[in-house]
Amino acid sequence: MEDRALLAPGAARSLFREGLVTPTSGWSAGWTQANLLALPRDRAYDFLLFAQRNPRPCPVLDVTEPGEVTASIFDGDLRTDLPAYRVYENGEQVAEVSDVVAYWREDLVCFLIGCSFTFETALLEAGVPVRHLETGTNVPMYRTNRDCRPAGALSGPMVVSMRPVPAHLVATAVRVTSRYPAVHGAPVHIGDPGALGVSDLDRPDFGEPVEVRAGEIPVFWACGVTPQAAVMRSRPPFAIGHAPGHMAITDIRDTAHLVP
Amino acid sequence: MEDRALLAPGAARSLFREGLVTPTSGWSAGWTQANLLALPRDRAYDFLLFAQRNPRPCPVLDVTEPGEVTASIFDGDLRTDLPAYRVYENGEQVAEVSDVVAYWREDLVCFLIGCSFTFETALLEAGVPVRHLETGTNVPMYRTNRDCRPAGALSGPMVVSMRPVPAHLVATAVRVTSRYPAVHGAPVHIGDPGALGVSDLDRPDFGEPVEVRAGEIPVFWACGVTPQAAVMRSRPPFAIGHAPGHMAITDIRDTAHLVP
Incomplete structure (x- = not known):
């Protein structure tokens, strides 16, 4: 493996x-x-x-x-x-x-x-560590308090994935992932999980938790589990x-x- | 006006x-x-x-x-x-x-x-002239010999708009328009109209012809008349x-x- x-x-x-x-x-x-x-x-x-x-x-x-x-x-x-x-x-x-x-x-x-797994190679090449790759676990994902725009019978919350990024590399992570809009692109939210309605990073709705160390900022990207969250609600x-x-x-x- | x-x-x-x-x-x-x-x-x-x-x-x-x-x-x-x-x-x-x-x-x-009219402001600001703006006429548009990928009952050719660009500014035109993918983005074809199935630039399928002067290259962008070409065919x-x-x-x- x-x-x-x-x-x-x-x-x-x-x-x-x-x-x-x-x-x-x-x-x-x-x-x-x-x-x-x-x-x-x-x-x-x-x-x-x-x-x-x-x-x-x-x-x-x-x-x-x-x-x-x-x-x-x-x-x-x-x-x-x-x-x-x-x-x-x-x-x-x-x-x-x-x-x-x-x-x-x-x-x-x-x-x-x-x-967003697609741009993790580019993050690594830019020197941005990816914690769940280091630990060999699934990425943590969270339902947010932000509703998607509904369409017909479908509505639901945006789901996000989270990667902890050292503060001095957050701008690099934004720059690198911005270039991949077809695989979620730039983060939708940086820091302040509570503002997304995420009360406890250690309890993701999907995947597994990862450690956020001192000096690291939780960075959130839109996640393709969002369609399944819409299925669950709709x-x-x-x-x-x-x-x-x-x-x-x-x-x-x-x-x-x-x-x- | x-x-x-x-x-x-x-x-x-x-x-x-x-x-x-x-x-x-x-x-x-x-x-x-x-x-x-x-x-x-x-x-x-x-x-x-x-x-x-x-x-x-x-x-x-x-x-x-x-x-x-x-x-x-x-x-x-x-x-x-x-x-x-x-x-x-x-x-x-x-x-x-x-x-x-x-x-x-x-x-x-x-x-x-x-x-593509949307990025013409950016072209002008980058020093790329836009002929049909100079002449106050409609942009020339052409049906091409490239078929779109069909979907259900819809199929049809790609339609392109054409702007003549001085050879030394073609790269600038590519660079500027690449940044606007939501309004057709980079050119789909540069020079050689015949390869697109366009036999006579002076006879556009839609809009009005413009002069292509010595030293200018015809540059083709995908065009939003393409859906109507699909309607006509399908x-x-x-x-x-x-x-x-x-x-x-x-x-x-x-x-x-x-x-x-």
């Missing part, structure tokens, strides 16, 4: 298809990671509009045709090649599984949404998402998203 | 609402201009997906609820406050009119799409667009679209 950063996307997906369950932060460095949301076709417009209205948490990278299990940026099987999935009925999680073959429906449209009859932190590793380079 | 560049968006819209018909290049400098496409709700998903798959020609700035005549970035009446409109039935243009009140339907969803039962070059002047600053 020491080579996880060097694995090609197809090789990583094979391991997940064979049953490996692990957060994907640090895997396949240089390749774009993506959040998954699959919804029935009759809910697809609401979600695509929700994403258009909330581009920071929901940057859409690709959309499949109904029933398709591959995508133009994902040359694998979306039902099996992520490490773990969550299945929702009427907004309630009814299963967390390592494949969704048994739950698949021919009317499902898959949305692949940019993930209760569509059926939906599938990735398990938070357990992403789709795509065949598109992270540099494809760089802006000048 | 000398003050057209200084007019606030609301003042410009008032003139158009009262019946003035004119291309809007050079109007309300510093404010974002937008293309309009209105489609019945049952065609809206196909178009939003078409835009997601073709972000260079179709950067979506805003989407209305069905029947709404204002938008979050457009504090006017979308039926009357553009200088001119085109109405399509089954892909055929059936009218060009200065308002579409008589054609309005309660199931129409309006898409506002970024327009023949949805009903659609409304702006008349090419006769844009929606919005209430959002052009600097809101700047990337780092």
Whole structure:
């Protein structure tokens, strides 16, 4: 597993298809990671509009045709090649599984949404440490008190991921991630978790907590779990998402998203 | 009319609402201009997906609820406050009119799409001349031989706008416009019109021709008339667009679209 950063996307997906369950932060460095949301076709417009209205948490990278299990940026099987999935009925999680073959429906449209794991390679190269990579744990994610702009039947709070950054490197982290708007871009909030409605950093809503050391500032990026938070609040009859932190590793380079 | 560049968006819209018909290049400098496409709700998903798959020609700035005549970035009446409109039935243009009140339907969803007029202020400030502003004519636009990625029932060619740029300023034009991806961003093609399938620059498909002088290179940007070219090819039962070059002047600053 020491080579996880060097694995090609197809090789990583094979391991997940064979049953490996692990957060994907640090895997396949240089390749774009993506959040998954699959919804029935009759809910697809609401979600695509929700994403258009909330581009920071929901940057859409690709959309499949109904029933398709591959995508133009994902040359694998979306039902099996992520490490773990969550299945929702009427907004309630009814299963967390390592494949969704048994739950698949021919009317499902898959949305692949940019993930901030993508820019972690660039953060490391710029000298910004990434704590959850050091500890080998999942990134901490929090529901905020900021509501997304609703669209049709979909509404919900913005979810954020958090990385502690030494104060003298916060500006560097902003500068580096600003260049990747398709994978959430610049932070949405720096310091002051309470203003986001996050009362206890040690109790994330998704993922695992990390230590914030003296001299470090908690920096928050919009997170692609936001669509699942909207599913939980808005209760569509059926939906599938990735398990938070357990992403789709795509065949598109992270540099494809760089802006000048 | 000398003050057209200084007019606030609301003042410009008032003139158009009262019946003035004119291309809007050079109007309300510093404010974002937008293309309009209105489609019945049952065609809206196909178009939003078409835009997601073709972000260079179709950067979506805003989407209305069905029947709404204002938008979050457009504090006017979308039926009357553009200088001119085109109405399509089954892909055929059936009218060009200065308002579409008589054609309005309660199931129409309006898409506002970024327009390259928005970055012309930045080009001028960078010392790049804009010929059609000098001549006071509409920008020349061309259908290309490049097909967009289809979505559902929608397919069609990419349309481009063309500005002749002195060879030593082409790089500047690229650099400046790259920073505005939401209003088409960097050129899609520089020089060699034939490779785009454009056989005669003097005969644009939309707008008016401009002179390309010795030492100037034709530079092509993706154009928000592309959705109307898709309507013409794909023949949805009903659609409304702006008349090419006769844009929606919005209430959002052009600097809101700047990337780092």
